[in-house]
Amino acid sequence: MSRAVRYDDYGGVDVLNVVEMEDPTPGPGELLVRVKAAGINPGEGKIREGMLRDRWPSTFPSGQGSDLAGVVEQVGEDVEGFKAGDEVIGWTDNRASQAELAVIEADHAVHKPAGVSWEVAGALFVVGATAWAAVHAVDPKPGEVVVVSGAAGGVGTVAVQLARRTGATVIGLASEPNHEWLRRHDVIPVTYGDGVADRIREAAGGQVAAFIDLVGGGYVKLALEELGVAAERIDTVADFAAISEYGVKGEGNAAGARAEVLAELAELIDARELELPIERVYPLDQVREAYSELEQGHTHGKIVLEP
Numbered sequence: 001m002s003r004a005v006r007y008d009d010y011g012g013v014d015v016l017n018v019v020e021m022e023d024p025t026p027g028p029g030e031l032l033v034r035v036k037a038a039g040i041n042p043g044e045g046k047i048r049e050g051m052l053r054d055r056w057p058s059t060f061p062s063g064q065g066s067d068l069a070g071v072v073e074q075v076g077e078d079v080e081g082f083k084a085g086d087e088v089i090g091w092t093d094n095r096a097s098q099a100e101l102a103v104i105e106a107d108h109a110v111h112k113p114a115g116v117s118w119e120v121a122g123a124l125f126v127v128g129a130t131a132w133a134a135v136h137a138v139d140p141k142p143g144e145v146v147v148v149s150g151a152a153g154g155v156g157t158v159a160v161q162l163a164r165r166t167g168a169t170v171i172g173l174a175s176e177p178n179h180e181w182l183r184r185h186d187v188i189p190v191t192y193g194d195g196v197a198d199r200i201r202e203a204a205g206g207q208v209a210a211f212i213d214l215v216g217g218g219y220v221k222l223a224l225e226e227l228g229v230a231a232e233r234i235d236t237v238a239d240f241a242a243i244s245e246y247g248v249k250g251e252g253n254a255a256g257a258r259a260e261v262l263a264e265l266a267e268l269i270d271a272r273e274l275e276l277p278i279e280r281v282y283p284l285d286q287v288r289e290a291y292s293e294l295e296q297g298h299t300h301g302k303i304v305l306e307p
Contacts, residue, residue, distance in 0.1 A: 002101045004018070004019065005098040005287050006018075010058065011048070016048070026074055027076050029076060030106060031074070032074035033068060033073065033090065033104060033109075035098075035307050036121075036307075037122025037123065038067055038099075039068075040098070040302075040303050040304070044065060045291055063094070064096075065092075065096065067122055068122055069087075069089045070087075070088065071085060071087055087111065088110065089109065089122075092108065098287065098305055113266050113270035119302075119306075121266070123303075124269070125257075126253055128256070128261070128262065128276070130155045131155050131159035131162055132162060132256040134159055136255075137212075138249070143167065144169070145168065145208045145209055146208075147173065147204075147210070147227070148163065148212045150174075150214035151189075152181065153299060153301075157181075158276060159212055159214065160185060170187045171188045171203050172187040173191075173192045174191070175298070178300055185275070197226040201227070208228070209233060211229045213238060214238055215238050217239070220236050231247045232249065235250065236248060237253075279293075279301050280304075281305075282304070290303050
């Protein structure tokens, strides 16, 4: 028997429980992984609350989580390139990573570089693939100005660094306590709130070429109407209505969900060319507390569970 996060109905953090389950068994093409760390993400909370039930309904009882890192415990038939004892980073599409044991597809795993900590590895997939896809969607060029809303969150911290690697000038919208981190990563910090368009224009010193929206709440309209950014140079992962209304892009995690992307990001972290800040690590039993902190909306980087 092993423990896993489960919930039996839509609701707040109080519906989350850690229960004992029969150990999962890998099928052909799958790996059984003993989880060392599993990241948590805002979208998981929205799914659990039923806010996204039309797009991603839950089937009860439901597990939770995509991100994971751990040690391969068992290898299914027809798997090449992995063996028991390998340290891996990966993901599951079956809402099952927040557990002591998880089954994942072998093509959803990469070998963990030695220089990547368990906490960072376990939190990397969702934010990393989302940031990678968003940056590629707006295609920054050297010397252009790119704005990222939610620049200090999990996706934002990765997106601003990847955008800077293109040679673009990056403006990051974030609260004042996160400005120093952005400056250290060669990102121009701008406080969000009333008057943000004027502050962006002042910081840009010219035309804003692209906008990555990780927050929603009107940033797409601001980018189009107040900053003059072309629709094809705007990507949002938070404002689904704006995608159809304004014709902007909506490329996020699904567009970056490939093992080669995950391996690329892990190698950058291993080489100290990319940083994923970890705000806090909670034991699996404190999953409710972890999501309560996440849902306050002020997390810098990632919150991680350790089974």
